[in-house]
Amino acid sequence: MSAAPHTLLKPVIVGAGPAGIRAAEALVAAGLRPVVIDEAARWGGQIYRQPPEGGFVRPKSALYGFEAGKADAVHRAMATIRDRVDYRPRTLAWNCEERALDLLCDGATEVLPFSHLILATGATDRVLPFPGWTTPGVFTLGGSQVALKFQGCAVGRRVTFLGTGPLLYLVAYQYLKAGVEVAGVFDTAPFDAQARAAAGMLRDPATLAKGLCYVGWLRAHGVTIRNNVRPVRVEGGERVEALVWTQDGREERTPCDAVAFGLGLRSETQLADLAGCRFRFDAMDRAWLPERDPAGRSSVAGVYLAGDGSGIAGADAAEAAGERAALALLEDAGLAFAHERAATLDHKLARIAAFRRALSAAFPFPDDWAGAIADDTMVCRCEGVTAGALRAVATTGQAREINRAKALTRAGMGRCQGRMCGAATTELLARALGTGPDGVGRLRAQPPIKPLPVAAEPASGGSAS
Amino acid sequence: MREILDCDVAVVGGGIVGGSAALFLRRMGFSVTLLERDWCGAKASGVNFGGVRRQGRPLEQLPLSQRAHAIWGRLPELLGTDAEYIRSGHLKLARSEADLESLIAYRERSAGFGLDLEIVAGDEFRRRFPALGDRAVGGSLCPEDGHANPRLVSPAFARAAAAAGASVREQTPLDRVERDGDRFVLLSGEALEVRSRFLLNTAGAWSHRVADAFGEPVPLVSLHPNMAVTEPLPRFLDVNIGVEGGGVYGRQAPRGNMVVGGGRGFALDADRARPQRDAVLTLMRDAAELFPQIRHAHVIRCWTGVEGYTPDRNPIIGPSRTTPNLFHAFGFSGAGFQIGPGVGEALAELVRDGRSSAPLDAFRIDRFPPDTTATP
Amino acid sequence: MALLQRVAERGRRVVRFVLDGRPVEALEGDTILTAMLTNGDRLRRSEFADTPRAGFCLMGACQDCWVRTEDGQRLRACGSFIEDGMRLVSEGEWQS
Numbered sequence: 001m002s003a004a005p006h007t008l009l010k011p012v013i014v015g016a017g018p019a020g021i022r023a024a025e026a027l028v029a030a031g032l033r034p035v036v037i038d039e040a041a042r043w044g045g046q047i048y049r050q051p052p053e054g055g056f057v058r059p060k061s062a063l064y065g066f067e068a069g070k071a072d073a074v075h076r077a078m079a080t081i082r083d084r085v086d087y088r089p090r091t092l093a094w095n096c097e098e099r100a101l102d103l104l105c106d107g108a109t110e111v112l113p114f115s116h117l118i119l120a121t122g123a124t125d126r127v128l129p130f131p132g133w134t135t136p137g138v139f140t141l142g143g144s145q146v147a148l149k150f151q152g153c154a155v156g157r158r159v160t161f162l163g164t165g166p167l168l169y170l171v172a173y174q175y176l177k178a179g180v181e182v183a184g185v186f187d188t189a190p191f192d193a194q195a196r197a198a199a200g201m202l203r204d205p206a207t208l209a210k211g212l213c214y215v216g217w218l219r220a221h222g223v224t225i226r227n228n229v230r231p232v233r234v235e236g237g238e239r240v241e242a243l244v245w246t247q248d249g250r251e252e253r254t255p256c257d258a259v260a261f262g263l264g265l266r267s268e269t270q271l272a273d274l275a276g277c278r279f280r281f282d283a284m285d286r287a288w289l290p291e292r293d294p295a296g297r298s299s300v301a302g303v304y305l306a307g308d309g310s311g312i313a314g315a316d317a318a319e320a321a322g323e324r325a326a327l328a329l330l331e332d333a334g335l336a337f338a339h340e341r342a343a344t345l346d347h348k349l350a351r352i353a354a355f356r357r358a359l360s361a362a363f364p365f366p367d368d369w370a371g372a373i374a375d376d377t378m379v380c381r382c383e384g385v386t387a388g389a390l391r392a393v394a395t396t397g398q399a400r401e402i403n404r405a406k407a408l409t410r411a412g413m414g415r416c417q418g419r420m421c422g423a424a425t426t427e428l429l430a431r432a433l434g435t436g437p438d439g440v441g442r443l444r445a446q447p448p449i450k451p452l453p454v455a456a457e458p459a460s461g462g463s464a465s
Numbered sequence: 466m467r468e469i470l471d472c473d474v475a476v477v478g479g480g481i482v483g484g485s486a487a488l489f490l491r492r493m494g495f496s497v498t499l500l501e502r503d504w505c506g507a508k509a510s511g512v513n514f515g516g517v518r519r520q521g522r523p524l525e526q527l528p529l530s531q532r533a534h535a536i537w538g539r540l541p542e543l544l545g546t547d548a549e550y551i552r553s554g555h556l557k558l559a560r561s562e563a564d565l566e567s568l569i570a571y572r573e574r575s576a577g578f579g580l581d582l583e584i585v586a587g588d589e590f591r592r593r594f595p596a597l598g599d600r601a602v603g604g605s606l607c608p609e610d611g612h613a614n615p616r617l618v619s620p621a622f623a624r625a626a627a628a629a630g631a632s633v634r635e636q637t638p639l640d641r642v643e644r645d646g647d648r649f650v651l652l653s654g655e656a657l658e659v660r661s662r663f664l665l666n667t668a669g670a671w672s673h674r675v676a677d678a679f680g681e682p683v684p685l686v687s688l689h690p691n692m693a694v695t696e697p698l699p700r701f702l703d704v705n706i707g708v709e710g711g712g713v714y715g716r717q718a719p720r721g722n723m724v725v726g727g728g729r730g731f732a733l734d735a736d737r738a739r740p741q742r743d744a745v746l747t748l749m750r751d752a753a754e755l756f757p758q759i760r761h762a763h764v765i766r767c768w769t770g771v772e773g774y775t776p777d778r779n780p781i782i783g784p785s786r787t788t789p790n791l792f793h794a795f796g797f798s799g800a801g802f803q804i805g806p807g808v809g810e811a812l813a814e815l816v817r818d819g820r821s822s823a824p825l826d827a828f829r830i831d832r833f834p835p836d837t838t839a840t841p
Numbered sequence: 842m843a844l845l846q847r848v849a850e851r852g853r854r855v856v857r858f859v860l861d862g863r864p865v866e867a868l869e870g871d872t873i874l875t876a877m878l879t880n881g882d883r884l885r886r887s888e889f890a891d892t893p894r895a896g897f898c899l900m901g902a903c904q905d906c907w908v909r910t911e912d913g914q915r916l917r918a919c920g921s922f923i924e925d926g927m928r929l930v931s932e933g934e935w936q937s
Contacts (some may be wrong), residue, residue, distance in 0.1 A: 039901055039920070046900055052870035052922065055853035062849075097742050109746060124902040134905075136844055136883050136895030143899030146919075151875045152897075153848030178848045239844060239882045258844075270900070381897070381905060384889040398624065400635075404504050407511065407616040415765050415904035417697055420897070422874055447740060451696060451763035451904060453915075454749045696907070696915075697888040699934055721888060761913045 009333060010035065012101060014093050014271060015120035016069075018315045019044020019307025019322030020076045026326035028081045030335055035086040035112065037093050037103065043078045045122055046142060047315045049150055050075065054077045056152070063149050065174065066210050067315070073318065079434060083401055094448035096274040099302075104452060105342045108459040116302045116329050119272050119290075120322055121309035125167075125262035128369045128424050129379050129387070131371045132234025133261070141262035145174065154180040156258025162231055164189045164363040165264040166211055172260075173214040176221055181257040185218060186229035186245055188263065188366045195229075200358025201353065224254075230366070232257060262365060265312045266423060273311065273445035276300050281438035284360050285312055286423070288442040294346055296325030297332070304329055317352040320345045369426075370431035379428065380421040382414020387428055392434035403443040407427055418443045470632060471498040475651050477639050477659035477675055481503030481615075481802060482794050483667035485536070485809025486620030487545065491629035493817050498659045499623060499631055500651065502638035502789055506619025509669055510805065513768040514692055514714060514726045515615045516705050517803045518555045519580055520607035521571070523604035523779060526804060527578040532823060534609065534808025540618070544625050548617035549719055554609030554704040558601040558755075559586075564709040568605040578762035580607050596701045598757045601708075612705040612716045613804060622806065639668075642678050644788060645841050658712045663790045663816050667809075670783075671735075672795030681830055683714065684776050685796055686839040689730035689769040693748055695762040697721035702756065704808030713751040723759050725752040740767035755780035774798040776839045782808055782828035784815065792816070793830055844895055845878040858927040859911075867923045868923060874899065874906050876889035884908050884918050886933035909934065 011027055013020045016038035021055040027034045036043075042050040048064065048071040078087075088105065093112075095102035100113040125140035139147070139155045143165060147153045148171075153402070171219040172185045203207040205409040218225060232244040232251060242255045272290035273279070278299035279288045290298055292305040304325040307318035324345040330337035375388030389409045394400075400403035402412075402425060411425045412418030418425065422443050429440040474490050476483045477502030487499045501503070515536060519530040541547050565586060572582040585593060586603025595602070627633040634657065641652040642664070651659040666675040674684040702717040713727040728744030745767050753760045775781060775796040785791035792815050794808050801808075806810035811821040853868040859881050860899045867876035874896050877884055883893035884906050896906035906918040911928040 004895055041922075051850070051913070055868070056850050057852065058672060058849055078859050095745075097739065102742050112743065124898055124900055134892065134894060134897075136893050139896070140903075145895060145921075146899040147845060147875070148848070151845075151871065152847060153845040153875055153879065155845060180846070181894050217880060239895075245846070264898045321741075354817050378890075381887075381894075381903070384887065390856075398620065401504070404507065407507070408620070413766065415763075415907070416902065417766070419902045421907075445768050446768055447742075447745070448764060450769065451765050451907070452749075452761050454695065454753050454764060456746070458746060458747065761915055762913060763907075 001367035009115045011035070011118065012100070012112060012114035013118045013120060014047065015309065015317060016040065016043035016078065016089070017120060017122050017252040017306065017307060018048060018074050019120035019318035020045070020118070021074050022319045023306055023326040024085050025077050025081055025119060025447060026323045027329070028084045030330050030337065032084060033084060035088060037088050037091050037101070039090070039092050040239070040429070041089050042073065043089070044075055046146070048074050049146065049431060051150055068351060070315065073416035078238045080360040092273060092450055094450060094452050096271050102447070103382045104456060107453060107456055110459040116304070116333065116348055118277065118306055118322070118325050118329065119269040119275070119309055120307045120318070121271055122431055123265040123267050123308035123312055124419065126264050126266040127261060127420060127422050128263060128366070128427070129373065129377050130231040130422070131374065131377050132236070134381050135234045135236055135240050137236070137240030137258040138234055139258065139260055140392060141171050141260050144260035145171045148174055148178055154390065155260060156240070156256065157181060158183045158256045159258040159260055160256045161185045161242065161260045162229070162252055163187070163262045164366070165262065166359065166363070167262060169214040169218065170209060173217055176223065182218065182223045184224040184226065184254050187225070188226045188229055189227060191227035194362045195366055197358045197362035201355060202363065203358065204355040207355070244397065263365060265308060267311060268309050270417065270445035270449035272305060274447060274449070275303050277303060277305070278399070279442055282311060282459035283438070284357065286437050294349065295342070296321055297328055302332070310374065313352055313356050317349060317356070317366070319350070320348045324349065367427070376450065379424045380411040380414060382416050383410040385409050385411040385421070390425060390428045391432045394429050399429070400433060402426060402429055402443050403441060406443065412443055417446065417449065467655060470498050470630070470657070470659045470757040472498045472659065472661050474665060475500065475649055475659050476665040476667060477651070478666070478668035478672070479623045479633065479635065480508060480510035480667060481506065481619045481622055481671050481805035482627055482808050482812070483665065483771065484619065485625035485806040486665055486672035486794070487631045487633070487668060488622055488629055488810040489810045489813035490816060491626055491631050493813055495816065497626065497631040498661065499633045500624060500637045500639055500653060500659065501623070501633070501635045504620070504635050505623030505633065509770040509772045510787045510802065511615050512768055513615050513802045514690065515612050515716065515724060515802070516555065516707070516744060517613050517713065518607070518610045518705060518707070520555050520557055520582060520610055522577060522708060522800065522804070524578070525779065525824070527575060527580070528823045529807040529811060530804045531579060532810060533804045536806040536810065537803070541716070544618070546617060546621055548621055549615050550611065550613035550618065551719065552609050552695060554613040555607045555707065556604045556704040557707045557709055558597070558604040559709050560600050560602065562602060565603050568709055569589060572605060579608055582607055585629060594704070596756070596758060598755055600754060606704070610705065614718070617689060622809070624639070630631050639675070649791070665812055666791065666793045667795060667812070669795055670771045672773060672793065676793060676830070679785055679791060680692040681785060681787050683781060683796070683830060684833055684837045684839040685773045687735070687771050688774050688799065689732060690726055691740050691744040691748055691767070692724065692726040693740070693745060693764045693767045693771055695723040695759055696732060698723060698758060698762055706755070708755070713755055715747060715752055715756055723756065723762065727751055732771070736771065738769045738771050742767050743781040755829070765793065771796045772797070772799050776833060776837050779810070780828055781830045782811065783825040783830065786831045842882060843879045844882040845875055847879060851904050854925050856925050858925065858929060860929050861931055871923045872919055872924050873908060873921045873929065876923035877908065877918060877931060881931060885931055889935060902908055918928055
């Protein structure tokens with residue numbers, strides 16, 4: 001690509017979390033004026049999500065704990081460049097077509113052409129269904145954290161924490177510190193997995209120390225922590241009354257009024273799909289992810305990927321990847337960029353990736369779930385599709401691939417487009433077909449990537465930058 | 466090792482036409498191999514709007530359409546599923562007195578075909594169809610028309626054919642086809658060779674490639690209907706709705722989602738298409754005007770498909786003019802779903818008897834002058 | 842009754858709204874999800890099973906928290922803020 005005058009470049013960043021903000025900062029430093037699209041009302045992303053404006057008083061140390069310094073730095077970075085970016089909060093990018101995004105803001109649609117696009121779309125909890133998982137009082141781990149951080153609320157008076165991953169212990173710790181009763185922390189990972197992975201996690205001793213601190217704090221306060229747990233069911237019809245679980249085959253019942261649940265994170269890849277990016281199956285994330293080179297270039301010229309939206313690596317990696325993608329954009333546009341800084345970021349990202357592999361080994365995906373889950377368990381909470389219905393289309397030969405299973409059963413066809421059931425559907429089909437999760441294809445994204453009001457009107461006038 | 470299949474009939478394309486032809490041929494006792502390069506019923510047959518409608522078709526299609534109507538009435542027996550097919554009625558709306566006049570004229574022209582059309586207008590229209598907005602002055606109701614779930618119906622025909630003994634090969638593209646003496650030889654890669662006495666070309670928007678291979682170029686173009694579905698809503702509409710003069714169409718699925726269509730998507734390449742943003746927004750506006758109940762709802766999914774259109778919007782159905790024992794059925798120009806099983810049955814008759822009991826003359830492949838091109 | 846429990850940030854201005862015909866209170870800066878679930882234990886009922894739902898992800902991904910206003914508007918409860926005078930409904934609109 002030849003050098004273009006700055007004014008002809010229209011870089012657009014989707015997502016104002018750590019990746020999007022650091023990308024914007026690097027573009028601004030090069031004299032560009034990026035558009036920053038974000039669904040939230042305030043910048044920070046999910047991990048560094050800020051409380052709503054007006055009346056919220058907790059300091060950042062209370063909201064973000066050990067990460068307060070990083071959160072503050074990311075927030076300040078965006079505040080500093082605020083006047084030099086076209087920031088669009090409360091805005092959904094619902095489609096990508098022919099090098100333009102479709103936006104929705106306050107009920108109005110707008111077409112936003114871009115010369116370059118950086119997708120920093122983030123992640124949400126990965127979940128696998130179990131009986132009772134749609135009962136009021138069952139929330140994702142991330143959602144339980146949002147309630148506390150963003151609203152000053154606990155999801156219940158007596159909360160069980162279920163699943164695996166660093167977030168399991170972090171959120172339980174945060175709840176305990178907020179004065180909420182933690183009825184138990186039930187990790188699906190076997191204890192020895194964490195012990196075995198500890199050596200690898202020493203690559204990042206500070207992060208490992210934080211994790212150990214959370215566990216230690218929970219234990220010191222008498223919280224029950226169990227490993228190798230499998231959920232059996234949530235009891236209660238109108239709301240959660242108890243979690244029944246097994247450990248090594250022994251069944252136990254823990255009374256509680258809420259369950260916070262998650263099995264690591266899953267990337268938000270829909271826009272990358274609509275932008276035409278090529279995907280590959282990632283064995284560590286057990287998911288199809290848009291391909292990216294170490295700098296964040298996708299398979300589509302001018303489209304870049306950064307942060308958890310294209311592979312789970314955490315907030316520190318997201319900051320580095322956002323900045324790195326912006327440098328790649330500058331390079332591809334023929335503009336000056338800091339080579340040494342790029343090399344530093346590459347090195348940092350490689351180091352985090354190694355740590356991330358150890359983390360993944362410490363909190364393995366419970367790959368026995370698909371074989372064990374009962375046929376009558378609802379898998380797709382939007383459309384009410386059961387595990388049995390999915391198994392049936394696979395074992396009768398009607399569906400050998402996930403999009404066909406979607407067409408026949410409606411799993412993944414509802415409002416969330418498979419965000420919540422996609423992992424489960426993949427695992428169920430793979431198990432029923434005798435293949436791996438890479439063998440059943442990739443659930444294709446369709447516009448709008450989130451519900452679009454029928455009454456949406458085209459925005460009047462041009463962009464308000 | 467190349468697998469070699471010998472059979473009476475090879476069917477290229479596992480949509481609703483090819484799938485139903487395979488099923489009816491099996492029921493007549495022929496051995497059948499069906500090749501589908503994707504999944505059966507995954508293209509236009511499976512992603513269309515889902516209208517099961519005779520009303521509004523050109524008169525020359527109505528005999529086949531009536532035969533298809535009878536087959537639709539036997540879905541559970543034939544397929545083991547009702548595929549959400551309901552004979553809810555199809556109501557074609559008139560937005561002006563002139564449009565109403567043309568609906569009345571169609572009713573008169575089609576009187577001998579058994580559609581039992583009923584013109585409803587004025588106060589009676591408002592009373593019977595209170596859910597519809599004020600744009601319509603009346604409409605023409607075909608009480609026995611309706612709608613179905615194409616994602617379920619179309620694969621089910623191929624599945625029933627397989628259950629009846631057809632060899633159904635999915636993910637099996639046709640790479641070469643030729644006539645060798647009195648048989649056809651079809652190759653899919655190096656792995657599969659099919660030899661057959663008869664060949665059915667039911668490859669939808671890609672059928673012209675097969676026709677080309679036998680020296681019968683046809684003016685077929687691909688178009689992409691733009692469709693959207695809302696979140697589920699309390700039931701307010703049972704009839705399938707069209708509009709005289711075209712534009713928007715809609716139906717409320719039994720689960721409450723409103724399916725609407727209108728405008729065109731665009732091609733990503735020869736095989737894939739996407740909804741188009743302006744078409745989506747126009748469709749939402751038009752649909753909300755026609756169906757006020759959806760004005761607060763959300764669209765949760767948009768899609769399109771690839772459909773083959775002919776210059777006169779009638780399909781090509783019948784024997785090849787160059788090659789004995791080759792029969793074509795494609796180019797349904799956006800209206801192949803309802804008529805599909807009737808065409809499949811007619812194809813089976815052509816194989817068995819050399820002729821179909823339904824008149825097919827209007828659908829001859831050689832009806833287009835050599836320099837004709839289809840236009841979008 | 843309430844599903845969510847306030848553990849901090851209680852010093853905000855009171856917002857008055859109506860839930861299922863009943864006048865109730867929330868705090869400024871509450872999402873509709875927080876406002877409804879500190880006054881009740883569901884947001885809506887599933888269209889297909891008639892079972893209660895109370896949201897799940899709280900970050901705009903799961904789409905399980907769409908609620909209705911009395912005049913039929915639909916709002917995603919986790920991403921919309923409560924306003925004075927809102928009239929919200931958690932009953933199912935589906936006659937089963």
